[in-house]
Amino acid sequence: xxxxxxxxxxLGVVGSGVVRHLWANADLIAERTGFRLEIARVAERDPxxxxxxxxxxxxxxxxPLDLARDPxxxxxxxxxxxTGIAREFIDLxxxxxxxxxxxxxxxxxxxxxxxxxxxxxxxxxxxxEASVAGGIPILKALREGLxxxxxxxxxxxxxxxxxxxxxxxxxxxxPYAGALAEAQRLGYAEADPTLDVGGFDxxxxxxxxxxxxxxxxxxxxxxxxxxxxxxxxxxxxxxKVLGYxxxxxxxxQCDEDGAVEVHVGPTLIPSGHVLxxxxxxxxxxxxxxxxxxxxxxxxxxxxxxxxxxxxxSDIAEAASALTQGYHLPACGIHGLYNRFRPFAxxxxxxxxxxxxxxxxxxxxxxxDVLGRHQISIASVFQPKEHPGEMVPLVMLLYxxxxxxxxxxxxxxxxxxxxxxxxxxxxxxxxxx
Amino acid sequence: xxxxxxxxxxLGVVGSGVVRHLWANADLIAERTGFRLEIARVAERDPxxxxxxxxxxxxxxxxPLDLARDPxxxxxxxxxxxTGIAREFIDLxxxxxxxxxxxxxxxxxxxxxxxxxxxxxxxxxxxxEASVAGGIPILKALREGLxxxxxxxxxxxxxxxxxxxxxxxxxxxxPYAGALAEAQRLGYAEADPTLDVGGFDxxxxxxxxxxxxxxxxxxxxxxxxxxxxxxxxxxxxxxKVLGYxxxxxxxxQCDEDGAVEVHVGPTLIPSGHVLxxxxxxxxxxxxxxxxxxxxxxxxxxxxxxxxxxxxxSDIAEAASALTQGYHLPACGIHGLYNRFRPFAxxxxxxxxxxxxxxxxxxxxxxxDVLGRHQISIASVFQPKEHPGEMVPLVMLLYxxxxxxxxxxxxxxxxxxxxxxxxxxxxxxxxxx
Numbered sequence: 029x030x031x032x033x034x035x036x037x038x039l040g041v042v043g044s045g046v047v048r049h050l051w052a053n054a055d056l057i058a059e060r061t062g063f064r065l066e067i068a069r070v071a072e073r074d075p076x077x078x079x080x081x082x083x084x085x086x087x088x089x090x091x092p093l094d095l096a097r098d099p100x101x102x103x104x105x106x107x108x109x110x111t112g113i114a115r116e117f118i119d120l121x122x123x124x125x126x127x128x129x130x131x132x133x134x135x136x137x138x139x140x141x142x143x144x145x146x147x148x149x150x151x152x153x154x155x156x157e158a159s160v161a162g163g164i165p166i167l168k169a170l171r172e173g174l175x176x177x178x179x180x181x182x183x184x185x186x187x188x189x190x191x192x193x194x195x196x197x198x199x200x201x202x203p204y205a206g207a208l209a210e211a212q213r214l215g216y217a218e219a220d221p222t223l224d225v226g227g228f229d230x231x232x233x234x235x236x237x238x239x240x241x242x243x244x245x246x247x248x249x250x251x252x253x254x255x256x257x258x259x260x261x262x263x264x265x266x267x268k269v270l271g272y273x274x275x276x277x278x279x280x281q282c283d284e285d286g287a288v289e290v291h292v293g294p295t296l297i298p299s300g301h302v303l304x305x306x307x308x309x310x311x312x313x314x315x316x317x318x319x320x321x322x323x324x325x326x327x328x329x330x331x332x333x334x335x336x337x338x339x340x341s342d343i344a345e346a347a348s349a350l351t352q353g354y355h356l357p358a359c360g361i362h363g364l365y366n367r368f369r370p371f372a373x374x375x376x377x378x379x380x381x382x383x384x385x386x387x388x389x390x391x392x393x394x395x396d397v398l399g400r401h402q403i404s405i406a407s408v409f410q411p412k413e414h415p416g417e418m419v420p421l422v423m424l425l426y427x428x429x430x431x432x433x434x435x436x437x438x439x440x441x442x443x444x445x446x447x448x449x450x451x452x453x454x455x456x457x458x459x460x
Numbered sequence: 461x462x463x464x465x466x467x468x469x470x471l472g473v474v475g476s477g478v479v480r481h482l483w484a485n486a487d488l489i490a491e492r493t494g495f496r497l498e499i500a501r502v503a504e505r506d507p508x509x510x511x512x513x514x515x516x517x518x519x520x521x522x523x524p525l526d527l528a529r530d531p532x533x534x535x536x537x538x539x540x541x542x543t544g545i546a547r548e549f550i551d552l553x554x555x556x557x558x559x560x561x562x563x564x565x566x567x568x569x570x571x572x573x574x575x576x577x578x579x580x581x582x583x584x585x586x587x588x589e590a591s592v593a594g595g596i597p598i599l600k601a602l603r604e605g606l607x608x609x610x611x612x613x614x615x616x617x618x619x620x621x622x623x624x625x626x627x628x629x630x631x632x633x634x635p636y637a638g639a640l641a642e643a644q645r646l647g648y649a650e651a652d653p654t655l656d657v658g659g660f661d662x663x664x665x666x667x668x669x670x671x672x673x674x675x676x677x678x679x680x681x682x683x684x685x686x687x688x689x690x691x692x693x694x695x696x697x698x699x700k701v702l703g704y705x706x707x708x709x710x711x712x713q714c715d716e717d718g719a720v721e722v723h724v725g726p727t728l729i730p731s732g733h734v735l736x737x738x739x740x741x742x743x744x745x746x747x748x749x750x751x752x753x754x755x756x757x758x759x760x761x762x763x764x765x766x767x768x769x770x771x772x773s774d775i776a777e778a779a780s781a782l783t784q785g786y787h788l789p790a791c792g793i794h795g796l797y798n799r800f801r802p803f804a805x806x807x808x809x810x811x812x813x814x815x816x817x818x819x820x821x822x823x824x825x826x827x828d829v830l831g832r833h834q835i836s837i838a839s840v841f842q843p844k845e846h847p848g849e850m851v852p853l854v855m856l857l858y859x860x861x862x863x864x865x866x867x868x869x870x871x872x873x874x875x876x877x878x879x880x881x882x883x884x885x886x887x888x889x890x891x892x
Contacts, residue, residue, distance in 0.1 A: 049608060049751045050608070053608060053609070053610060053750070053751070055796065056610060056796055057607060057608060059675065059792065059794035059795075059796050060603075060607055060675070060792035060794065061607065061792070062789075157605070162752075163749075163751070163752035163753065163755060164755060165600075165601050165604070165605025165606065168597075168600065168601070168604060168605050169597050169600070169601070169605075171492075172597070172600060172773060172776075172777060173589070173597025173600050173601075173770075173773050174597065174769065174773065175489060175492055175493065175772070175773045175776050176481060176482070176485060176489060176768065176769050176772035176773055176776070177485070177769055178485060178488060243491065243492070302734070302737055302738070302758060305734055305737050306734070310754075312756075317595075317769060318485070319481045319485070319595075319765050319766075319768055319769040319772070320594075320595035320759060320760065320765065320766050320769035320770075321595065321759065321760045321765060321766055322742075322758075322759065322760070323595060323596060323757075323758060323759035323760075324744075324756070324757075324758035324759065325755075325756075325757055325758075326734060326754075326755060326756035326757070326758070327752060327753065327754065327755035327756065328752065328753045328754070328755075333751050333752065333753060334751075334752050334753055336608065336751055337606065337608050337609055337749060337751040337752035338605075338752075340607070340608030340751070341604060341605050341606065341607045341608055344604075344607050344608070345604060348786075349786075352785075352786035352787065353784075353785075353786070354780075354781075354784035354785070354786040355784065357494075360491065360492035360493070362491035362492065363491075364487065364488055364491050
């Protein structure tokens with residue numbers, strides 16, 4: 029049986045998970061694939077990490093570029109993170125004709141176009157299943173399982189930290205700060221949680237999903253990105269009363285004109301939709317294809333085990349391509365879509381909440397502004413339990429252009445009968 | 461761009477769907493895969509079918525074996541169904557070195573061992589993603605995406621007819637016959653629904669799932685198969701009151717000893733579990749792996765469109781393997797498991813319902829019988845709204861061996877204080 033020599037760069041939480049599971053299930057993987065995956069070298073600056081796993085120190089070097097240059101390695105795995113040395117490492121390894129596996133979504137969102145181009149040119153596999161939604165084989169599903177489909181839309185819960193915090197706020201009614209602290213206590217949020225709660229991690233994943241679905245790379249700076257750090261418990265509450273659940277979604281979709289939109293942010297979805305039942309740190313992606321209809325893929329999106337599952341499947345796939353000499357395309361780049369719709373021009377339903385004076389005529393003034401911006405009101409909800417001078421006024425709006433909504437909200441914010449900035453959240457009924 | 465010549469045998473509902481979608485998305489598929497999938501020949505006895513699709517009559521022949529013999533075809537697609545001519549067709553095509561795609565689960569359950577062996581020997585692709593759960597790429601997920609995992613369990617809603625009928629009975633409280641008639645009216649059940657409602661279709665799929673998960677073929681006759689035709693509305697009702705939903709599940713799992721069990725039947729699952737929210741004709745499979753943890757795959761399990769999505773992805777994969785000259789294993793057959801646990805020796809929790817005399821001491825007699833068979837009671841529920849001489853007594857039992865339960869129930873049925881056959885349904889808490 030052929031042995032595939034693998035070099036792993038980075039033995040942090042994920043890297044250690046890959047080593048443990050690769051060893052534990054080595055026989056099974058060999059039976060299923062026909063080759064043995066052998067951890068031949070490791071690049072890691074902290075000698076305690078390989079030692080803790082029982083990796084012989086002779087296999088360990090501090091410099092990842094040594095792995096990229098080593099002609100005896102067939103595949104290298106990049107699990108260092110960051111966009112500096114990681115990029116240099118992948119670039120060099122691809123030029124040396126090695127297969128490369130990475131989970132680095134930030135790097136891919138930034139540099140995938142050039143790295144995928146290089147891998148295609150060298151005809152070597154570049155695999156990154158672990159970069160989106162951890163253990164869920166969603167990239168494989170998009171690239172192969174749903175290859176017959178025009179992808180109509182992808183709505184993904186792709187950040188476990190955001191989903192944990194929103195689930196926790198929805199269940200307990202506690203404010204954002206408390207839910208964040210709980211997530212940090214449980215290890216579901218970093219000490220500096222910005223990358224997750226600010227929506228940037230989800231945005232990186234959205235860029236990768238969009239490339240798989242529509243065959244071109246979208247610049248991260250073009251993706252409208254909103255986090256969950258501004259979410260108020262009362263909006264979660266009002267949404268629930270109206271039959272909706274707020275989830276932090278990465279949205280990738282194509283409209284009737286063939287223009288692609290990609291954005292990330294908290295969104296109301298019907299509480300009866302399968303996505304609404306995805307709680308805690310779990311991830312899920314609802315993919316609608318023109319042939320298959322509605323599908324959903326669910327699983328753990330992060331953590332050493334789920335991520336290792338995806339990394340090892342990528343290693344096995346790269347090994348199969350290398351040993352059998354076939355080309356495994358990282359991503360089908362083509363020119364059939366290639367048109368990006370700026371966020372301001374996208375259309376959506378919305379949930380809006382205003383703080384208004386509790387007197388007659390207020391609704392008429394607000395409705396008038398909305399109407400002049402071509403925005404129709406679907407329903408109005410005025411909670412009665414709020415005494416005081418200013419009361420909340422909640423509306424669900426029909427589909428409207430984003431820029432029209434912004435203009436209308438700015439005008440409404442200037443009305444003397446309202447106070448503060450209106451709250452606006454996208455609402456997705458999945459009924460298109 | 462290379463053209464792949466495809467022959468399609470059978471232009472029924474699914475075959476026609478494949479032709480329509482292959483044509484509609486031909487450009488997209490070509491951009492993504494790098495080759496054009498060309499429908500070069502069709503075998504169909506009814507000339508009206510190809511004519512309705514606009515297929516030139518010169519491409520149509522009545523005998524599928526002509527396609528299997530045609531040296532100009534790269535791939536043939538078997539969509540005739542049945543286990544007679546379909547088997548002959550696939551066997552001959554594989555011997556001629558063609559790639560074969562089929563959705564025929566009944567044939568696979570019966571003959572996959574020999575057909576997969578032949579494909580492996582000839583090193584040609586034999587693809588059957590469409591045979592299980594329609595458009596959900598579950599076989600690909602098991603074979604590739606989760607290749608790093610020991611599969612702990614698969615719990616699948618894999619028959620849309622059963623799921624529609626159970627969902628409908630649960631929602632409306634109507635009896636089985638009414639829900640079946642509704643399903644037939646909507647085209648979700650055949651005039652003779654036995655294959656679906658008797659559980660046999662789900663059993664065929666369970667055999668295929670087990671082979672993918674555990675690397676050996678299980679005989680259909682070894683799979684304990686129970687349908688939904690005996691389900692009473694009151695059991696759906698009592699389950700709901702106790703926090704459970706009854707779903708018709710295909711269960712494929714491996715216990716701590718490495719023995720594999722496969723069975724099919726109505727099962728209580730917690731109403732909060734994601735599987736419980738799968739309604740109507742949709743399919744879903746909850747797969748638990750030792751590395752990835754819990755995953756779930758959801759989508760349409762049948763119908764011309766969802767099935768076409770899977771058939772076309774199989775064609776694309778077979779085309780890629782044939783043009784690049786690599787071997788695409790149909791199924792990783794190996795000897796690491798290979799031990800089957802007979803149903804009578806499997807262990808499970810259960811829901812049981814007895815019709816008992818409404819007087820003191822009855823519970824003690826039943827509990828005594830259960831206890832003597834090493835079966836512990838988790839909870840007892842006696843609905844109060846049932847007047848009359850005999851009343852229902854519902855129990856949830858802890859995990860017990862199937863044979864012990866059968867023996868206990870037979871003994872309880874003979875007690876003078878009970879009447880009729882006890883009802884017993886498996887209960888899965890997903891907490892192992």
